[in-house]
Amino acid sequence: MLRYTLKRILTGILALFVLACVTFFLVRLMPGSPFQTGSVSEQVVEAVEREYGLDRPLPEQFMTYMGNLLRGDLGVSYEDPGVKVTDIIGRTWRITASLGVPALILAILAGTFFGILRAVSRRRIVRETISAVGMILAGIPGFAVAILLLLLFSVQLRLLPASGLLTPAHYILPVTSLAVYPAAVITRLTGNALEAEMEKDYVLFARAKGLGRKRIIFTHALKNAWRPVLNYIGPASAFLLTGSFVVESIFTIPGIGREFVNSITNRDYTLIMGLTVFMGAVVIGVNLVTDLLGAWLDPAVRRAYQEEAG
Amino acid sequence: MKILKKTSGDRVCIGAGVRRCRRNENSRKLRQRGKRAASLILSMLLLCTAALTGCSGAGGGGSTGAESGEKAITVAINSETGTMDPAGSIALTYLAYSVSALDELLTFDENGEIEYRAAESYEVNEDSTVWTFHLREDALWSDGTPVTSADFLNTITRALDPVSGSGYANYLFPIENAEAIYNGEAEMDTLGVETPDDHTLTFRLAEPCVYFLDLLRLPVYTPSCERYADSPDSGWDTDPETSLANGPFCLTEYVPDQYFVLEKNENYWDKDRIHLERITYRFFDDTQSMANAYQAGEVDVATSLPSTVMELYDGQDNLLVTDLIATRYIYFNLNVEPLDDVRVREAVNLAVNREELCQIVGTDTEPTYNLIAKYMKDKETGEYFVDGTEQPFEENVERARELLAEAGYPNGEGFPTLTYSYPTLEMDSDTAQVIQEQLKENLNINIELNAQELQSNYSSRYAGNFDMIRMNWTADFADPYTYLSMLLSNSTYNCSGIRDAEYDALVEQSSSESDPAKRAELMHQAEQLAVGEQFYIMPLYAMKSVNLVNPKITGIRQIPASGALEYRYADIG
Numbered sequence: 001m002l003r004y005t006l007k008r009i010l011t012g013i014l015a016l017f018v019l020a021c022v023t024f025f026l027v028r029l030m031p032g033s034p035f036q037t038g039s040v041s042e043q044v045v046e047a048v049e050r051e052y053g054l055d056r057p058l059p060e061q062f063m064t065y066m067g068n069l070l071r072g073d074l075g076v077s078y079e080d081p082g083v084k085v086t087d088i089i090g091r092t093w094r095i096t097a098s099l100g101v102p103a104l105i106l107a108i109l110a111g112t113f114f115g116i117l118r119a120v121s122r123r124r125i126v127r128e129t130i131s132a133v134g135m136i137l138a139g140i141p142g143f144a145v146a147i148l149l150l151l152l153f154s155v156q157l158r159l160l161p162a163s164g165l166l167t168p169a170h171y172i173l174p175v176t177s178l179a180v181y182p183a184a185v186i187t188r189l190t191g192n193a194l195e196a197e198m199e200k201d202y203v204l205f206a207r208a209k210g211l212g213r214k215r216i217i218f219t220h221a222l223k224n225a226w227r228p229v230l231n232y233i234g235p236a237s238a239f240l241l242t243g244s245f246v247v248e249s250i251f252t253i254p255g256i257g258r259e260f261v262n263s264i265t266n267r268d269y270t271l272i273m274g275l276t277v278f279m280g281a282v283v284i285g286v287n288l289v290t291d292l293l294g295a296w297l298d299p300a301v302r303r304a305y306q307e308e309a310g
Numbered sequence: 311m312k313i314l315k316k317t318s319g320d321r322v323c324i325g326a327g328v329r330r331c332r333r334n335e336n337s338r339k340l341r342q343r344g345k346r347a348a349s350l351i352l353s354m355l356l357l358c359t360a361a362l363t364g365c366s367g368a369g370g371g372g373s374t375g376a377e378s379g380e381k382a383i384t385v386a387i388n389s390e391t392g393t394m395d396p397a398g399s400i401a402l403t404y405l406a407y408s409v410s411a412l413d414e415l416l417t418f419d420e421n422g423e424i425e426y427r428a429a430e431s432y433e434v435n436e437d438s439t440v441w442t443f444h445l446r447e448d449a450l451w452s453d454g455t456p457v458t459s460a461d462f463l464n465t466i467t468r469a470l471d472p473v474s475g476s477g478y479a480n481y482l483f484p485i486e487n488a489e490a491i492y493n494g495e496a497e498m499d500t501l502g503v504e505t506p507d508d509h510t511l512t513f514r515l516a517e518p519c520v521y522f523l524d525l526l527r528l529p530v531y532t533p534s535c536e537r538y539a540d541s542p543d544s545g546w547d548t549d550p551e552t553s554l555a556n557g558p559f560c561l562t563e564y565v566p567d568q569y570f571v572l573e574k575n576e577n578y579w580d581k582d583r584i585h586l587e588r589i590t591y592r593f594f595d596d597t598q599s600m601a602n603a604y605q606a607g608e609v610d611v612a613t614s615l616p617s618t619v620m621e622l623y624d625g626q627d628n629l630l631v632t633d634l635i636a637t638r639y640i641y642f643n644l645n646v647e648p649l650d651d652v653r654v655r656e657a658v659n660l661a662v663n664r665e666e667l668c669q670i671v672g673t674d675t676e677p678t679y680n681l682i683a684k685y686m687k688d689k690e691t692g693e694y695f696v697d698g699t700e701q702p703f704e705e706n707v708e709r710a711r712e713l714l715a716e717a718g719y720p721n722g723e724g725f726p727t728l729t730y731s732y733p734t735l736e737m738d739s740d741t742a743q744v745i746q747e748q749l750k751e752n753l754n755i756n757i758e759l760n761a762q763e764l765q766s767n768y769s770s771r772y773a774g775n776f777d778m779i780r781m782n783w784t785a786d787f788a789d790p791y792t793y794l795s796m797l798l799s800n801s802t803y804n805c806s807g808i809r810d811a812e813y814d815a816l817v818e819q820s821s822s823e824s825d826p827a828k829r830a831e832l833m834h835q836a837e838q839l840a841v842g843e844q845f846y847i848m849p850l851y852a853m854k855s856v857n858l859v860n861p862k863i864t865g866i867r868q869i870p871a872s873g874a875l876e877y878r879y880a881d882i883g
Contacts, residue, residue: 032765035399035475043493043802044399044479045772047472079391081398081475082543083566091566154606162606163599164568164592252599254567262389267765 085274096255100240103178111186119194138184163252193225234290382588396529397468398542399475422689452560459505461533518822585881617672633685655845660710684852702842722754788871
């Protein structure tokens, strides 16, 4: 298990390094300069590029950047001179996470709840409604959900604010928009898995033994049914924690997704690099944790690794 | 008031809001357990949110001031770009900030009369080369210290260092030695700016410049407090402690990416004329979000909205449509065949139907046949400057076909396919398609469309890497020179290879002509030569700005030079 973990961490670091290299050169292949705007003359652009060392040969720039990266120094933003990239990441990621974490929790709780209901409800209408609504919600793209919620609750009903994150009320619409899709998927996964579990012999045995329905579902069946959900939560949380550009721009939220797209339009080389490396690290990290967790939870997998190690 | 209910007491109604929302979602059929689960979800959500945001709450624009009875307004502005340092690389943020927070030496009102601000008088010598300004002795920075001539010099010297990234440094070049200093060929102490005492500022110009007073509203001529303003990178400009204002409002809070707050400057010399207590500017990424926020009652003013808003709010008193002092036009690359032939350029210009173009592009555009902005006023006559003479040319498809035939392409035969490069903005994409279609139909020539990201488009333009490219120019100051200078042989914006000695001479002559009527005549001649005879460019349309303004706000003015809105004398009620 330890060897497996170490191997996974090393591959993760290698992947991150490759990501940084590829991004570095791709970014510089884009036409345009970070300092070219509508109202700045060519002399100014050249002078400022010299100041930032962008007139040096590319390999030299690359070595400098990678050296700094190893020391954890991501440089300063070109667009916002004097502001460190790490500060921008810290600021914007906190905002993104303040939406992503509640959205994830909401999705897990709502998804599990409706999943169970779908699998075990005795009323057909409940089961069918949950299936149908879940199917529809899983099929509507995120931006459509966001726009619909915005139009309905802010513009038409004027119940909830439409932009920014100034008060807790501002969180409701974006968090809901983010949670809808994962909640629908989790509902389906939990529902399907639980339905299958309920057919199994051990459930029948437990029932025959006279165990209560609730007890069977919550202490036995759900534990087994949750494994596919866990596999899904890994990528889903990586997605929620790296920020949805669409939701962030619809609700004018200064999160990391929006910052990423802006940094590309501004050709803010250091910021693009910093954000890519950071998001890459988050995705790789989250996937690593869920893989390890999944392996550890599954007795069969766990045993396989133990044998391999031993 | 509907908005009032929603926005006042945010914290109290949130719970209700979440619950209502949750209730919808969980469906009514939930039993008790469901309710317990829902309340658990709710409390966890709020807990997480509060923990992660550090309970930031409160802030600037939760409720708009105009609705809560306080004399405060919230203004939606375009996303944060550029610094607030007048000597740095400024963009939209500075423009919004400066009109409320900074006093230039003097400015012009809508009647073309001088309105003295930081200065109380000025003198100029016979040949318009030495300009002396006497600063107001009672003018104070927002921390109560006096505004001195050294503060004006501070911005100028810093902007003359190319590393500052100032896009306006070239407007300092009329000053003696400024250009040489900028290019590193002269020392700073040779600069033609003198500060004989704290309240006197003298500019010595290299050549006569009759429009010098119009330049004074530009950032590089605006003061920055010499005690704090050291470099565009040091962050002094966004720190309320060091970001001092000499105008009616001063910075009290700045939250990157979200908003900034200006409050009334109690040390302002003219504070009795100022009614608002606070202006909050909130950043928005796109204009549709701005319109939504206005509709949801989150902002009092939203500017430069899409033209669809004009139809949506038609006839309502929220809608305020203003003239933009801007021209959208196309550069022909004169180094590319057959665009080096004036007959071809004329043919293309004459074959486009601008009325039809504007109908398709949007109700906020109007055809123009000039380089100089259609809505720029002549300060002498009070009329639109371009109306002072005949239209440079008239559209005529027949004549266009003849010209094309004369140039060797009868019915477009043998005419190479030209590429038109434009940024991927909606308006420009629509324009490109209409022009492509019209030229195909009227002249039987093919235009290939090349939509580029804005930054790539700038880059192609600077590099001269295009056949035809879209250009937009918004006036920097209220004089036609801001347009005419674009096509001078040595202009940094002249990227299409225009080298016309006759044109350069006319424009130069106009800069030193002190008789306004004669000067206007020279400028009309120059424009006629460039647009109506040589057809160096293809003018397309002038634009209007669509704004939504809370009808309770009074006293919003339009800055004559740029057409932008100014809130310094605004009031509520």
